[in-house]
Structures are given as structure tokens and as C-alpha cells.
Amino acid sequence: MTPGTGRLAVVGLGPGNDHQRTPEASQRLAAATDLIGYEPYLNMVQPVLAHQTRHCFDNREEAQRARLALELAAEGRDVVVVSSGDPGIFAMATAVIEELHQVTGTALGAVAVTIIAGVTAASAAAAVLGAPLGHDFCIISLSDVLKPWDVVERRLAAVAGADFVIALYNPISKHRPWQLDSGMNIIRQHRMGTTPVALARAVGRAAETVRIVTLSAFDSAEVDMSTLVIVGSSTTRQFVDAAGRSWMYTPRTYPAN
């Protein structure tokens, strides 16, 4: 390709398996000359095609990934930035659009950018659990790398008090060991101990495990980086079906006071 004919897509892989990846995402991945991403996500894109260059990055280097993507596209390459899940939800779309804003008025600012939506982790986990997100809910990242922890605390208190279902992204990591317990303690001030809490780990991948516990029995030691935590509202219910499968759902009807 020649300069001016390049393009850049930020593609959501969905949960990680081929059958939950949209055709739009698969087509763009197959056409790309350059794939850019965090290494574990790039490894979810198989087979490796002979005409493609793969640019592997560390998890934290989002701005560098975005900049390289714009530079390669400006040189005429067909570039895909790879995200897991949906790129718009705590993933690479933001970093790329932020960078595009920064370079407004320069040659990089003329790159044609497309965001390709995917099935986000909350949707994939909810499907395995039943329908925990069937009523008003919120998605909060527990990472305080790019936002102050007191903002997380204030937000958790607000949505716990207003009885939202709460999906926690990035619940824990080696560098953020105490935030999950601290956040759950805020939620415990507003919810009964019997509230269902789901731990959905690596949903859609070979290592998938899903457990439904109660808020009082919740143990952060069972949670890792690949786990999505969903805390039910006051109306969220749990039951076991005839085959022994556990379901969690939030009814469509909310009671009047």
C-alpha cells in the first residue's frame, strides 16, 4: 500500500473463541498487514498469516500502541489494533481515539479510523450465568492506575446505594492486591449478605470457570486478573435447575416501595 491508502481498525475479539467473534472483526483481521496488541490477545488470533507483521506490546503501553498504529496506517499499511472483548469498554478504542485527538492537524490525524465492536466480557459472563444484567447496571474498573482510588470509592457507594447491579472489571492484580476487598466492603454497607455475587473467570476460553456465591461468603482470594465479578442488586436471584446448573438473574420487574 502507498501513503494515503492506509487504514486503522480497533477490533474487538470478543471473549476469545472464534464462534463469538463477529464476521466484521474476522474479515478485518484477515485483511490486515499489521496486527498490534498485548501479546496474549494477539495469540488469540490464529492462524498466523504469512503476509502479516505482529507487533507485541506489554499491557501498560497503550499510548505507544496507539501511536505506532497511526504511524503505520499513515505509511499506507492496513493496521488492526487488537483488543479482547469490546474495544470500547476499558480497552484500546479509547487510547487510539485519544491519540487521534492529540495529532489533529498533522499527517497522522488524517488516518481513517474504524472501531469494530465486540461482545464485551460482561455480556459473555452474563450469558453463562443467566441474566444478571437484565436490569439497570454499571460497569466499573477497580484499577486505580489511571484514576484516584477515592473516585472509585465514591462511585461504588453511589451505585451500591442506588441498587444497581455492579460489574467489576480489572478487579485485582499483583500490583493492586487490596482494592477488591476495600471496594466490596463499601458495597457490603448497602447490600444484604445473601446478595448473589458471580465470579466469572476466562469466559469463552478453555480455562472458563463460573461460580455464584453470596456477598457474605465472597472471598477475593478466588479472584484473578481474568475474572469478572458481578454483584447482584436487592432483586437479583439465584436458583438451581433440574440438571443441577446454577442460574443468576435480575428480574425485569422492580417492586414499588
Add this chain to the structure above:
Amino acid sequence: MTPGTGRLAVVGLGPGNDHQRTPEASQRLAAATDLIGYEPYLNMVQPVLAHQTRHCFDNREEAQRARLALELAAEGRDVVVVSSGDPGIFAMATAVIEELHQVTGTALGAVAVTIIAGVTAASAAAAVLGAPLGHDFCIISLSDVLKPWDVVERRLAAVAGADFVIALYNPISKHRPWQLDSGMNIIRQHRMGTTPVALARAVGRAAETVRIVTLSAFDSAEVDMSTLVIVGSSTTRQFVDAAGRSWMYTPRTYPAN
């Protein structure tokens, strides 16, 4: 099929076009003997296959749809309940799991149920806009058909006060004409008039239109049943790129006070 071999899937179509529908969803739709759904959603499933029966329902008859689906599956049919977007987010997964809970211990309770996630309207709209959901956000239905309006008011005040991005599902209808203005007025008490607000209509379909306005210029007359409204947080930004395209995004970094 014979009794005991039937099955039931609740399938998310995604935004409505084939290239944003997951292969898992397409395979299950093609295999089904019976499709059940709200008529406009059933019409998104093409072509009509000779071996399939289509059961069209009115928008409000969710419990009846769920019951029929369980009954047909218990008779040995391969049943798909069709949802737009993601079935787990204000769609049919909840109605089906609620019904499954109700029939625990009966023959209908033994039906094998699967929820198949899709790309939800918020993800599809966010992709067209840039990355408005790149930080903590919530999804609220403005419908007060199944929940009291004061619950909606309390929730909007909580998330507006805690500076979440807010995606409004079911913003308006013929039977609910005043709720959107009332809800936006609550948000206006907590956000600057310059806050970006997106009106994303029929995203992924032929009639798609997307506009970014400000909170003070927002006019509910521009919103219909097919529109998703996304209200930015205090950090959400808007810009126009070299090609004249408007973008809206919420940066990854949240400032300390």
C-alpha cells in the same frame, strides 16, 4: 425431534446486520425449527428457511414468548428466542430465565437453556462515536412500565452525581413521552451544559444516524424508540477530525481533585 431432545437458545442478533452477528448466533438460528420473537427482530433474520416456523409476538408479551419457547422445547423442538443486541441487556434472556425459575420441578424446568451473547446497542453505538464508554459507565432503562419512576430518578441522580457516563436504553415511546426530559433535567443538575451527549439511532441498520450535541442543546424531540442516548461524564470530550468526522470519547485518565 422427540421429547427430551429439544433445546432452547436465547440468541442476540447484535445491531441487526449480518456482519455484526456472531457465528455462534448464526449457527443456532440456522438450525432452529422454531423462531420466537418480536416481529421487527424476526424480520432481521433472513432468509426465511422452509423447515422453520416463525412465532411473531407483540413487544410487551415477553412472558408469553418465554413460556411458549419452553413448551416447544419440551416437546422436542429446536427453539430460538430472538433478541436484538445482547439478550442479557434489557432483552429476552431475563424473561426466559425468570420463566425457567417459575417452572422448576416441572417437565418444562428440564429444558436445556443456552443464552447466546451478542453485541449490545451501547457497544455498537460507542464504536460509531469513538469511545464514549472508555471509562466507568452505567446502563439505565428509562422505561417505567416495570419499575416505579422514583427508582429511575434516584438512580439517575446517583450516577450523575458520581460522574458516570450514562447510556439510556428505551429513552422514549408513545406511551412514555415525558420521562426523557424529566430524566435529563436530573442529569443537568450535576453536569455542565457543554457535556457531550450522543444520539445514536438505528446503529448498524440502513436508517443509522448519529449526532453529538451538548447537554444544554439536547432536544428530546430528536429521540425515538430506536435511539440510544449516551450522556458524557465531566471528562468526556468531542472533536472533529481532518475528514470532518465527529468523535466522542472518555479519556482513560481521571484527574485527581
